Amino acid sequence: MILCLLLASGCAHLPWGGPKEDPRTRGEQSKDPLGYPQDQVIVTQNAPKTQAGTTQPSGQTQSLKPGQEQPTVTPVEQKVYRVQFFATKYPDEASQVAETVAGMVSEKTYIDYKTPYYWVRAGDCQTREEADRLLQKIKRLGYQESWVVEVESQSEE
Secondary structure: OHHHHHHHHHHHOOOOOOOOOOHHHHHHHHOOOOOOHHHHOOOOOOOOOOOOOOEOOOOOEOOOOOOOOOOOOOEEEEEEEEEEEEEEOOHHHHHHHHHHHHHHHOOOEEEEEEOOEEEEEEEEEOOHHHHHHHHHHHHHOOOOOOEEEEEEEEEEO
8 A cells, every 4th residue: 555655646746748848938949049140249339430520639620621531540459458347148238337337437438249248348548557446446336346358449540
């Protein structure tokens, strides 16, 4: 009798017909959400290119005379230090955090994408010491898992 009870209770836990498929997750198994070419675009926000009639760094407006060609702008790569303080898989969340922190530390923020994360970084520091000061500011905001990274930045000459 005990043997029959053990056998009956052990069979009660076995599913009949195998595991049921959850219809809510059916699409997750067949689609890669980052498999589309447009999702591979890097979201780094560069400074706008200088064009005729735009304000120059000196505050003067450049105007071209008739027949005069616009001077060519050559991008120059230079190494700068930035503080990486946030990573997420969601672009909207990265944008919100970048805007919030930019206002708090008065530094330009950047969003870089490398599969599968959006990295939020701040600053265009020329020296490591300057980047370390920015790192301390950001850590005081609560982003304790932050660090300094060296990146190639394109500036125009």
